[in-house]
Amino acid sequence: MRLERAGTMARPYKVFTPAKASVQTGAEQTNLYTSSLRGKRVGMVVNQTSMIRQTHVVDSLLALGITIKTIFAPEHGFRGTASAGEKIGNGRDPKSGVSIVSLYGKNYKPAAAQLDSLDVVVFDIQDVGARFYTYISTLHYVMEACAEAKKPLVVLDRPNPNGHYVDGPVLDPAFKSFVGMHPIPVVHGLTVGELARMINGEKWLAGGVQCSLTVVPVKGYTHATPYTLPVAPSPNLPNRQAVLLYPSLCFFEGTNVSLGRGTDTQFQVIGSPTYPSGPYTFTPVDKPGAVNPPNKGKLCYGYDLTKIDAQKLGLSLKYLLDFYQKTPDKETFFLKTNFIDKLAGTDQLRKQVIAGVPEKAIRQSWEPALSRYKQLRKTYLLYL
Structure with a gap:
């Protein structure tokens, strides 16, 4: 296992085989979104997967003159080293000096006061395409907080490594929890950007609110594109x-x-x-x-x-x-x-x-709900 270092903190996650060069994540295409961030106070919802090649997106944007005020960290923390379910505390990133707010534990959703000092929020986290993987629950709460605070949200999209199929039982809202917040199947076949569009379009946020959403799409990607994640998405998914x-x-x-x-x-x-x-x-x-x-x-x-x-x-x-x-x-x-x-x-x-x-x-027994979902999914696809 290779130990990547950031400041003085070792990150015990594996670096996978590089993804196909023809695929460019939303984060990599800085020319498509940095102009909308310049001169604004930016909040970043990121973790160890939020990389632009060998550099973290936070470091990349700071080097480009973007003002980043807050880092919001999901389950496993900003550097991705915490155990599943482990409570993450607030702190400060030793490398960039940016304050870190945990979105796991008691505080799943950014508080209004935490968004007051921000003009825009950027979400850039690699998902794995399963409903119970909690990064998409974090996405939901961030969208909800942005909608309520009237703050725009920019999602830097990334490929779904399990995006080539759709399968499993569709969630019954009676069983909604942080490991399943939406009436979608276990394998939903959407990228984070596509799911954000669905959450907004179907008005699944509390009170039916919708956030001001911009998705920076992946270039050179279809749902049939085999994709190996460049960085392990969490400590217990090492390859x-x-x-x-x-x-x-x-x-x-x-x-x-x-x-x-x-x-x-x-x-x-x-x-x-x-x-x-x-x-x-x-x-x-x-x-x-x-x-x-x-x-x-x-x-x-x-x-x-x-x-x-x-x-x-x-x-x-x-x-x-x-x-x-x-x-x-x-x-x-x-x-x-x-x-x-x-x-x-x-x-x-x-x-x-x-x-x-x-x-x-x-x-x-998963039908007809699964077939209905597959039809709904077509409405929100950004990729073939």
Whole structure:
């Protein structure tokens, strides 16, 4: 694992293989948006993925004379080193000197007072295309705050590495949470910019408000374009394989099964101390970005998925169904909190797994909502 340094802070995230040179993110195309930022007080919603090649977008814009007053940091923090769910505090970036406001923990949404001193807000965070990945929830609250404060929002768009398909149950609003805020399927097939357009257009913000939104689109990208993220989007999605497996494996976050947090193969292995069979074993331990991981210190039995064709797999339920069917104590398989319901956006999936419903029938139950969403999606697409 390569350690990138910013100031005196080491960032334990991997740098992936560079993306195709023909694809240019919104952030890279500074000629399209810097003129609208000059002379204004700018707030930046960014993290470690907000790069223009080898330079952070904050540093790039400061070098171009843009006045950045505030950095708003999402889950995992500005430099991306915090564990999932870990509360992030406010502070100051040691490199740029810009103040940092956390948007994770108690303060999901920028307060009106935090926007008073700003003229415009810029959102530039790499998403992975799954509804339960919380950066799009941060996007929602930032849009809402900007709408209420009448501050324009500029989204610097980035490709969706899982943008080549749409799948999964559509969220029932009764199960709305920070890991699922919109009536969209688990794999929504939208970039952040396209989703922002949908949130605005469908009036999903509180009170039906709409923000003044500008999307700087990706150049040279279609939803069929294979895209490897230049920087790991969070500590526990360390490579392309993990990103592609994430939509299928994240359901296990609502169970007693380990997803490899606390190993070097996060979201690429699955296992449990009580699973009766499986050719692979691992033992989770404390790691940067994975403090007190599930099943810490316990030998877990299961599967190594590092070599399977994850792109071809798409969104699969076979591993979830297999582990439930073979677990000796089904009463403790799903967490007592029923967190699986928030991840799925419905309690139907949990009940279907318990009832032994086959995957084909489970998929059929996602209709007609899934087909309706696919039709709605067409309205907001910026890319083929």
